[in-house]
Amino acid sequence: ELKVEQNPLFLSMQEGKNYTIYCNYSTTSDRLYWYRQDPGKSLESLFVLLSNGAVKQEGRLMASLDTKARLSTLHITAAVHDLSATYFCAAENTGNQFYFGTGTSLTVIP
């Protein structure tokens, strides 16, 4: 079974600071996904990373994928309060099985 681990689980950061959320997965994965969830809300797709070295950016968020290290990162640049949410990564293996990480709860403090 594909296992997906995120760290940290909780992250409190000041506005304007940079930080990185890490997503490790246990076996070969075809694709890596990032999602955002606001409290009491549904999920929102952020990024789909399809190949080794893939990098995608949207606003203050940038995601990258290193398939050799089985690692994806979500980098937050100059955090703002609106980025406060829980972020999930998910990996899909060659058998199309799909597993989520535990989530990282991000709080941006003014």
Next chain:
Amino acid sequence: KAGVTQTPRYLIKTRGQQVTLSCSPISGHRSVSWYQQTPGQGLQFLFEYFSETQRNKGNFPGRFSGRQFSNSRSEMNVSTLELGDSALYLCASSWGSGRETQYFGPGTRLLVL
């Protein structure tokens, strides 16, 4: 363009009953996926359908089933409900057969008493 809709939004059932949840994807989207979210188990993948065919299924017992209709609308059914089935059930739609950008519905919150 209307988003993904899920009905009902809230549901209370008792153990042993069955429940059917509905998901209407964005017009033109042919893929629908279902997910369960609980405080204990987190987010878990249930099923994925594309053009009325189940492409893959997560690690859930046979009590969980689903289907997709020709208009891409999807339903999932849970029979013989257990307390542990209490969860937020999310569906998501996307245009193609892969999980490229998915659009999520608001979810159905199921409480089993």
